[in-house]
Amino acid sequence: MKRDYAKEILAGSPQAVARLISWLEDEDERAYSIMEELYPHTGRAYVIGITGSPGAGKSTLTDKLIRIMRKGGLTVGVVAVDPSSPFTGGALLGDRIRMSDHSTDPEVYIRSMATRGFLGGMAKATCDVVKVLDAFGKDIIIIETVGVGQDEVDIVGLADTTCVVLVPGLGDVIQSMKAGVMEIADVYVVNKADRDGADQLNMEVNARIEQDIHIKMSGWVPPVNKTIAVDNVGMQDLWESILKHRAFLEESGRLVEKRRKQTYQETLRMIHNELFRLIRDQLSEDGRLDRLVEEILERKRDPYSTMREILSEWLDSTPKYKEAL
Amino acid sequence: MKRDYAKEILAGSPQAVARLISWLEDEDERAYSIMEELYPHTGRAYVIGITGSPGAGKSTLTDKLIRIMRKGGLTVGVVAVDPSSPFTGGALLGDRIRMSDHSTDPEVYIRSMATRGFLGGMAKATCDVVKVLDAFGKDIIIIETVGVGQDEVDIVGLADTTCVVLVPGLGDVIQSMKAGVMEIADVYVVNKADRDGADQLNMEVNARIEQDIHIKMSGWVPPVNKTIAVDNVGMQDLWESILKHRAFLEESGRLVEKRRKQTYQETLRMIHNELFRLIRDQLSEDGRLDRLVEEILERKRDPYSTMREILSEWLDSTPKYKEAL
Numbered sequence: 001m002k003r004d005y006a007k008e009i010l011a012g013s014p015q016a017v018a019r020l021i022s023w024l025e026d027e028d029e030r031a032y033s034i035m036e037e038l039y040p041h042t043g044r045a046y047v048i049g050i051t052g053s054p055g056a057g058k059s060t061l062t063d064k065l066i067r068i069m070r071k072g073g074l075t076v077g078v079v080a081v082d083p084s085s086p087f088t089g090g091a092l093l094g095d096r097i098r099m100s101d102h103s104t105d106p107e108v109y110i111r112s113m114a115t116r117g118f119l120g121g122m123a124k125a126t127c128d129v130v131k132v133l134d135a136f137g138k139d140i141i142i143i144e145t146v147g148v149g150q151d152e153v154d155i156v157g158l159a160d161t162t163c164v165v166l167v168p169g170l171g172d173v174i175q176s177m178k179a180g181v182m183e184i185a186d187v188y189v190v191n192k193a194d195r196d197g198a199d200q201l202n203m204e205v206n207a208r209i210e211q212d213i214h215i216k217m218s219g220w221v222p223p224v225n226k227t228i229a230v231d232n233v234g235m236q237d238l239w240e241s242i243l244k245h246r247a248f249l250e251e252s253g254r255l256v257e258k259r260r261k262q263t264y265q266e267t268l269r270m271i272h273n274e275l276f277r278l279i280r281d282q283l284s285e286d287g288r289l290d291r292l293v294e295e296i297l298e299r300k301r302d303p304y305s306t307m308r309e310i311l312s313e314w315l316d317s318t319p320k321y322k323e324a325l
Numbered sequence: 326m327k328r329d330y331a332k333e334i335l336a337g338s339p340q341a342v343a344r345l346i347s348w349l350e351d352e353d354e355r356a357y358s359i360m361e362e363l364y365p366h367t368g369r370a371y372v373i374g375i376t377g378s379p380g381a382g383k384s385t386l387t388d389k390l391i392r393i394m395r396k397g398g399l400t401v402g403v404v405a406v407d408p409s410s411p412f413t414g415g416a417l418l419g420d421r422i423r424m425s426d427h428s429t430d431p432e433v434y435i436r437s438m439a440t441r442g443f444l445g446g447m448a449k450a451t452c453d454v455v456k457v458l459d460a461f462g463k464d465i466i467i468i469e470t471v472g473v474g475q476d477e478v479d480i481v482g483l484a485d486t487t488c489v490v491l492v493p494g495l496g497d498v499i500q501s502m503k504a505g506v507m508e509i510a511d512v513y514v515v516n517k518a519d520r521d522g523a524d525q526l527n528m529e530v531n532a533r534i535e536q537d538i539h540i541k542m543s544g545w546v547p548p549v550n551k552t553i554a555v556d557n558v559g560m561q562d563l564w565e566s567i568l569k570h571r572a573f574l575e576e577s578g579r580l581v582e583k584r585r586k587q588t589y590q591e592t593l594r595m596i597h598n599e600l601f602r603l604i605r606d607q608l609s610e611d612g613r614l615d616r617l618v619e620e621i622l623e624r625k626r627d628p629y630s631t632m633r634e635i636l637s638e639w640l641d642s643t644p645k646y647k648e649a650l
Contacts, residue, residue, distance in 0.1 A: 293585060
C-alpha cells in the first residue's frame with residue numbers, strides 16, 4: 001500500500017517530515033504532490049528570520065529564544081541555512097552540544113540545509129521547508145541564515161519578522177547596513193554586548209535608523225536590543241520586541257500585505273526554477289547547446305544574438321511572446 | 326550622429342566603458358548590440374577571482390596585487406561585487422583613500438557593482454562587465470566578492486584562477502571549507518598571517534586539502550600562501566602561485582575546458598534570464614499573477630499546481646517542451 005505522507009505529517013510524524021524534506025532537497029518529483037496536499041494547512045505559523053555575520057552568535061540566540069518560546073508553550077521549527085551554523089554541522093563541537101538541549105524535545109524540530117543548487121535554489125528549498133513545518137503544526141518557525149548575498153536576502157524575505165544580529169568589533173556594521181540590511185531589519189540585536197564598543201555600535205545603529213527616511217514613513221522603527229545570548233542576558237526583551245513587531249504587522253494589516261508579496265515572489269521563483277530545468281534539459285539533450293558553445297568560443301558567433309536566436313525558435317509558435325524580444 | 330560606443334571602447338575610452346556598464350546594470354536595451362560588437366574582441370584577458378569573508382582583507386590584497394601587476398607592465402580591470410568592499414563604498418574612509426593609489430593610473434579601471442536584482446542577476450551583470458573590460462584591453466581582470474552564498478559562488482565561477490582568502494581568528498575556516506569553497510579554490514591565502522592562530526589555520530587548510538580525493542585527482546594541489554597584505558608581505562609569492570596556476574591551466578588544456586564550461590553556463594543563464602523576464606512581464610502586465618496570488622493566499626489553490634498550470638499554458642503550442650513538465 002502506498003504511504004500517505006501528507007496525512008502522516010498532518011498527524012505529527014517527524015519521520016514523514018524528514019523524508020519529505022529530503023525529497024525536496026533532491027528535487028524528487030514525489031515531493032510536489034505531497035506539497036500540494038499540505039498547502040491548505042499552511043499559513044498558521046509565525047516565521048522569524050535571524051541573520052548576521054558568521055560569528056555573531058546567531059545559533060546561541062536561537063537556542064535561548066527557543067527556551068523562551070517553549071516556556072510559553074509554543075512549538076518550534078528551525079531551518080538553518082547558514083553554512084556557519086552548528087545546525088549545519090559547520091561550527092565547533094561545543095556549539096553542537098549546546099544546541100542538543102532541544103534535541104530530545106519532540107516539540108522542537110531542527111533541520112539544517114546545505115548551501116547548494118543554482119540560482120535561488122536555496123531560497124526555494126527553504127520556502128518549501130517552512131511550509132512543511134507550518135503544516136506539521138509548529139507555532140513558530142525560525143530561519144537562521146548568514147546575512148550576506150542575494151540568496152540570503154531572498155531567504156530572509158520569507159520571514160514575518162527579521163532580526164539582524166550585530167556584534168561589536170566585527171567591523172561590519174556600516175557595510176552590512178549599506179548592503180540592503182536596513183531594508184530587511186525589523187529588529188536589531190547587538191549581541192555580545194559586554195564587549196568593548198557595544199555602546200558605540202548601539203549609537204551608530206540608532207543614528208542610522210533615525211536618518212532613514214523610509215523607516216520614518218513605514219510606521220515601524222526597528223528597536224535595537226542589547227543581548228549577551230551566551231549568558232541569557234536581554235533575551236526576554238528581544239522576544240518582546242519580536243512580539244511587538246508581530247502585533248504591529250497584524251494590527252496594521254501589514255502581515256497580510258507581506259504574505260501577499262511573499263507568495264507573489266515565491267510563485268515567480270517557482271516558475272523561474274522550473275523554466276530553467278526545462279530549458280537546460282532540452283538544450284543539453286540534443287547536444288545543440290554544445291555545438292553553439294563551440295562556435296561562441298571560436299568567436300564565430302556571440303552569446304547575445306545566440307540567446308535571442310534560441311529563444312526566438314523556442315517561441316516560434318507563440319508569436320505574442322516573440323514580439324517582446 | 327549616433328555614437329559608436331563599441332569603437333570608442335576598443336579605442337580605449339573609459340567614458341564609453343562607464344556608459345556601457347551603466348546600461349548593463351540598468352538592463353538597458355542599448356547595451357546588447359554593443360556587447361555583440363565587442364564579443365569578438367574578448368577572451369584575451371586573464372580573470373582572477375578574490376573571495377573571502379568580510380574583513381578578510383580582500384581589498385588590501387587586491388591593491389597590492391595590482392601594484393605587482395602594474396610593475397610587470399600589465400593593465401588591470403577590477404570588478405568589485407563585494408557589498409563590504411571599499412570599492413563599493415561600503416567600508417571605512419581609510420580604505421577608500423588607500424585604494425585611490427590607483428585612481429590616477431589610466432591603466433587600472435575599477436568598477437564597483439551594487440548587490441541588486443532578482444535571482445542571479447548579479448552573476449549575469451558581472452559576467453558582462455568582465456567582457457567589457459576584456460574588450461577594453463585589460464590584461465588582467467580581478468573579480469572581488471564575498472565568499473558566501475550561491476550568487477557569489479556563481480560569480481567566482483567566472484574566474485580562471487580563484488583565490489580564497491582566510492584569516493586566523495575569524496573562526497570561519499571549517500565552515501567555509503564545507504560550504505563549497507574547496508571546490509572553487511585554486512589558491513588559498515592565509516592573510517593577516519602575523520595574527521595568533523595563523524600556523525594552526527595553515528595546518529588545518531593543508532590537512533583538508535590532503536584529505537580531499539577530488540583535489541588529488543585533479544592534478545592541481547592548491548598552494549596555501551601566507552600574507553600580511555597591509556605590510557606587503559608574501560604578495561610576490563602569492564602572485565607567483567597565481568601564475569603557476571595559470572601555467573597549469575594553459576599547459577594541461579584545462580583553460581580551454583574551463584572557458585567552455587563558463588560559456589555554456591553563461592549562455593544558459595542568459596536564455597533563462599530572458600525567458601523569465603518575458604514570462605514575468607506578461608504575467609504582471611495583465612494582472613493575472615495578482616489574481617492567482619489572491620487565490621493562493623485564500624488557499625483556494627496551491628502554488629505548485631499553479632506554477633505548472635502557468636508554464637503549461639505558456640508552452641501550449643510547443644508540445645515537445647510540455648511533455649517534460
